[in-house]
Amino acid sequence: MKNQAATALPDSLWAASAPSFQADALQGDHSCDVVVIGAGFTGLACALELAEQCTSVIVLETQQVGFGGSGRNVGLVNAGLWLEPDKVNATLGDDYGNRLYQELSTSPSRVFSLIDRHGIECEAQRRGTLHLAPNACGLRELDRRAEQLASRGAPIQRLGSEKTVELTGSTYYKGAIFDPRAGTIQPLAYVRGLAKAAISAGAAVYERSPVVSATQHHGQWRVATPGGTVTAERVVIATNGYSAGLIPSMPASFVPINFFQCATQPLDKALLKRILPQKQGCWDTGLVMTSLRLDRAGRLIIGSVGEIHDGAQSGFLTAWANSMLKKFYPFLAPQPWSYCWSGRIAYSSDHVPHLHQLAPGMITTLGYSGRGIGPGTAMGTWMAKYLLGTPIESLPLPVTDVQSIKTRKIQALYYARGSDLYHISQRLL
Numbered sequence: 001m002k003n004q005a006a007t008a009l010p011d012s013l014w015a016a017s018a019p020s021f022q023a024d025a026l027q028g029d030h031s032c033d034v035v036v037i038g039a040g041f042t043g044l045a046c047a048l049e050l051a052e053q054c055t056s057v058i059v060l061e062t063q064q065v066g067f068g069g070s071g072r073n074v075g076l077v078n079a080g081l082w083l084e085p086d087k088v089n090a091t092l093g094d095d096y097g098n099r100l101y102q103e104l105s106t107s108p109s110r111v112f113s114l115i116d117r118h119g120i121e122c123e124a125q126r127r128g129t130l131h132l133a134p135n136a137c138g139l140r141e142l143d144r145r146a147e148q149l150a151s152r153g154a155p156i157q158r159l160g161s162e163k164t165v166e167l168t169g170s171t172y173y174k175g176a177i178f179d180p181r182a183g184t185i186q187p188l189a190y191v192r193g194l195a196k197a198a199i200s201a202g203a204a205v206y207e208r209s210p211v212v213s214a215t216q217h218h219g220q221w222r223v224a225t226p227g228g229t230v231t232a233e234r235v236v237i238a239t240n241g242y243s244a245g246l247i248p249s250m251p252a253s254f255v256p257i258n259f260f261q262c263a264t265q266p267l268d269k270a271l272l273k274r275i276l277p278q279k280q281g282c283w284d285t286g287l288v289m290t291s292l293r294l295d296r297a298g299r300l301i302i303g304s305v306g307e308i309h310d311g312a313q314s315g316f317l318t319a320w321a322n323s324m325l326k327k328f329y330p331f332l333a334p335q336p337w338s339y340c341w342s343g344r345i346a347y348s349s350d351h352v353p354h355l356h357q358l359a360p361g362m363i364t365t366l367g368y369s370g371r372g373i374g375p376g377t378a379m380g381t382w383m384a385k386y387l388l389g390t391p392i393e394s395l396p397l398p399v400t401d402v403q404s405i406k407t408r409k410i411q412a413l414y415y416a417r418g419s420d421l422y423h424i425s426q427r428l429l
């Protein structure tokens, strides 16, 4: 029973409200040009691009499409990375930093145009997102970020307290950056839509097909699952934060951090006029980030760093969520939480995504550090373009060696316990 829970999608709002999708498990021996391992945004965007360019592609997923971060996240389709643009340049150098910024600033457009082109039903709303500051320290961070974004030509607006109160319906936050390039989606519905689009374009997608080995003979890769094999010239590893033992160096190269969300029942119409009235999705500058958004049915969804074990609601985390709701919207009575779930984020050592050539003909990107809808969709597409002949130097990320983070377990523990302490302090203040 426990194993079953551990292998199914979490009992989340997204699982309850997404259009259904099911695929067979791989059986027997197959061959194709490219095999993609992992069916999240990265793997499926890659498979879609390859299939549309008439390359034969098979996607293998250990559980179900969207089982990883892609089916569990907040659904904020933001431009750029979580890291401030100047810090990205300091890490990657100006050449790659500027290229990555340009590519990712248009990544929401890439996502929303894929949704339009393939008619993906995923509650897509392009009403911008709000980056919110609850205190003076956060306001300084917003000022710095706004200046960096404006100097790069981003059409953002730095909002003062009055406008922030109007757009959030809350006096808790003191200022905001409004980014009109961004929006929200139902993430599991989007990733399932990508799977359907890839299949329509000619890709094959298999669920419940964990890849247990990948070996190379005479220039061909042979990838094995319990039910069958795929032989292919190229392999794309798109397992990101859910990487386990297949390529042992991969899980050692990021810090796993859990993020949880709790969703209310649908709120009544009178309340919805007072809460995020224009339905922007929000994230904040808190030391431990908080997210806030509505879904199409009018449920309020709040999230932060933490883990929900096996679908069981954690009293500690739901108590934190209720205490924050009281601060954001004192007129809202404590809510029964209809859904609580969590997922794993892969934080890279420098909080910038990494592109690795793991072996001849085997490529991966990972470590989106909490910003993966736009970046995952873009990076999947770039990997496909590389496999189709675009020189690797023209991709917006340098190819680097996989580096293991020796202190990753300590760092993961530090983030987990540190966020617990932060949540306790937020409840007390």
Ligand SMILES: Cc1cc2nc3c(=O)[nH]c(=O)nc-3n(C[C@H](O)[C@H](O)[C@H](O)COP(=O)(O)OP(=O)(O)OC[C@H]3O[C@@H](n4cnc5c(N)ncnc54)[C@H](O)[C@@H]3O)c2cc1C
Pocket: 037, 038, 039, 040, 041, 042, 043, 060, 061, 062, 063, 064, 065, 066, 067, 068, 069, 070, 071, 072, 073, 074, 075, 076, 077, 078, 209, 210, 211, 212, 238, 239, 240, 241, 242, 243, 244, 246, 258, 259, 260, 342, 343, 344, 345, 368, 369, 370, 371, 372, 373, 374, 375, 376
């Ligand atoms: C709770 C949460 C909130 C987030 N909120 C946001 C947000 O609002 N906006 C945003 O932009 N980003 C957000 N992110 C980040 C974003 O969700 C991820 O960066 C993104 O989903 C990564 O996509 P991916 O396809 O690279 O990896 P994943 O979606 O994690 O997919 C990897 C897949 O590989 C499969 N797999 C692993 N091993 C094998 C194997 N051996 N064989 C076959 N398959 C295998 C896994 O089962 C999994 O389905 C959030 C993440 C989490 C967890």
